[in-house]
Amino acid sequence: MTMEEIKYQVTAANPFGSYEFDVNEDLAQIELNLTTSIKPWYHLFVIYEGQQVGQILITHKQDARQVLIGKTVATSSATVFPSLSLVGHWEIKFFGSQIETASEELKINRIDHLTTPVIDAESQQDVVRELASQPSKSGWVKGDFHTHTIYSDGMMTRQANIESAKEQGLDFFVATEHNVVTALWPRQDEVAIFGGCELTTPFGHTNFLGLERPLLDATGMPGFVNETALMQVIEANRDNGLMSINHPFLDPWDWTLDVPLAYVTSMELINDPTYSDNDSATVKAFDLWSALWNHGWQITGIGGSDSHLLPDDKYPDANMPSLIGDPATYVMVESLTRDNVLAGIKAKHTKVSRFGEIMLTSVNQADLLPGQQVSAAVRSFTLQLPNTTPAGYVTEWVLDGAVVASTTALTSTYTITPEIDLTEYHWLRADVKDQNGVQQATFTPVFWGERTPTITTYQEVLVHD
Numbered sequence: 001m002t003m004e005e006i007k008y009q010v011t012a013a014n015p016f017g018s019y020e021f022d023v024n025e026d027l028a029q030i031e032l033n034l035t036t037s038i039k040p041w042y043h044l045f046v047i048y049e050g051q052q053v054g055q056i057l058i059t060h061k062q063d064a065r066q067v068l069i070g071k072t073v074a075t076s077s078a079t080v081f082p083s084l085s086l087v088g089h090w091e092i093k094f095f096g097s098q099i100e101t102a103s104e105e106l107k108i109n110r111i112d113h114l115t116t117p118v119i120d121a122e123s124q125q126d127v128v129r130e131l132a133s134q135p136s137k138s139g140w141v142k143g144d145f146h147t148h149t150i151y152s153d154g155m156m157t158r159q160a161n162i163e164s165a166k167e168q169g170l171d172f173f174v175a176t177e178h179n180v181v182t183a184l185w186p187r188q189d190e191v192a193i194f195g196g197c198e199l200t201t202p203f204g205h206t207n208f209l210g211l212e213r214p215l216l217d218a219t220g221m222p223g224f225v226n227e228t229a230l231m232q233v234i235e236a237n238r239d240n241g242l243m244s245i246n247h248p249f250l251d252p253w254d255w256t257l258d259v260p261l262a263y264v265t266s267m268e269l270i271n272d273p274t275y276s277d278n279d280s281a282t283v284k285a286f287d288l289w290s291a292l293w294n295h296g297w298q299i300t301g302i303g304g305s306d307s308h309l310l311p312d313d314k315y316p317d318a319n320m321p322s323l324i325g326d327p328a329t330y331v332m333v334e335s336l337t338r339d340n341v342l343a344g345i346k347a348k349h350t351k352v353s354r355f356g357e358i359m360l361t362s363v364n365q366a367d368l369l370p371g372q373q374v375s376a377a378v379r380s381f382t383l384q385l386p387n388t389t390p391a392g393y394v395t396e397w398v399l400d401g402a403v404v405a406s407t408t409a410l411t412s413t414y415t416i417t418p419e420i421d422l423t424e425y426h427w428l429r430a431d432v433k434d435q436n437g438v439q440q441a442t443f444t445p446v447f448w449g450e451r452t453p454t455i456t457t458y459q460e461v462l463v464h465d
Helices: 158-167 227-236 278-294 338-346 458-464
Strands: 002-010 016-023 029-036 041-048 051-058 064-070 088-097 104-113 139-147 172-175 192-201 204-209 242-245 264-271 300-304 328-333 350-353 359-361 380-384 394-399 402-407 411-415 426-433 439-443 446-448
Touching: 002 016, 002 088, 016 104, 029 041, 029 051, 051 064, 088 104, 139 204, 139 264, 139 300, 158 172, 192 227, 192 338, 204 338, 242 338, 264 278, 264 338, 264 350, 264 439, 278 426, 278 439, 278 458, 300 328, 300 338, 300 350, 328 338, 380 426, 394 411, 402 411, 411 426
Parallel strands: 139 172, 172 192, 242 264, 264 300
Antiparallel strands: 002 104, 016 088, 029 064, 029 104, 041 051, 041 088, 139 328, 192 204, 204 242, 328 350, 350 439, 359 380, 380 411, 394 402, 394 426, 426 439, 426 446
16 A cells, blocks of 8 residues: 655646656555645546546535545446546646635645555445446336435435435436536436536536536636636537526526527526425526416426435425425336436426326317427316315416416316417416415426527527516
């Protein structure tokens, strides 16, 4: 066993650094222990023989992180891929962000294990390199598109996320750490897990769902601290999963980048409803969603728990815990695989609910799905709420952005009057609200006709509406 310790002074004016070393013998493992003050965020990239093989994030929630680089999944950290051989040239590139003092210290302690590697704390179980699918499941599947673990600023381990997802009856969730990808997960057969990443920037947060590769790499660091660089990162990942804007009005993490709307597939309508500031942010998100559809931008609606806390923990002033799967997003799939979930989002076949699955039907079309373009003959719709729906919930039918009918019944029907010409562009959805007017459920609208958008960017929608 050999050891080396390096200290770096990192400043806002010079936030970059690099630690390079050579391994000349066939080690069993490289262990890195990183220590810093708790305020800044540090992004680190693990590079082996010129190729990026891992990422590391230290947030304001940690002042230390152990990183294991091994030959097997059991001896490697969740954000670092194993290497069959560790002999060669290694580099740890890093930069700090949110540095508010004159200088911050990052300490890297390296331990080379020759024969006896450290076992990752969560790898006592069987760990798989590829994330899981559940191809035996089909139809409406229940999931969560926004989750976190200890590998960014969450409180739960990977296994705890899985157990919580099982408790909530989820079929799948997307792992969306801030700026890094958790590629290794405990093996299990009940919940499918798909790769994702929350691109976390000074201009807001956006998820990339169903990733095939990391969003960020060392060649572009820090590729999101100015608008030009951030746009380059987004453009470079247009073929890497689907872009979904998160909590667009949740200050101070609201989305402000004037991104082309053609890049955006979906938007998070309900974000962790137990966080108090989200009530007003959700109202604005639904208003923006209506404006987008009115302009002809048919963005798919999804939800995200944005889970950070332990299952029994609550935010201040919250009356219930913040749980993975609250809200849940239901997606129609042929089978539960990553590609089919992405296809379901692209097809706009989604429903969002906090209290159970809602069911949209029509006497005019037996196979009706949310997000479908329907014929002018389809005018009558029914929304069925589950019997467990809390008392006092209101269903509001929204046609072209205006509330046209409402009811407190579990079964709500609405028929579009003959005066409305459904050969032209129109859209319809139903929102379910609680007694305080807070959104609890919705589905991506059905629509008629076509409308070519006359606006092209995110900020244009905000300016026009």
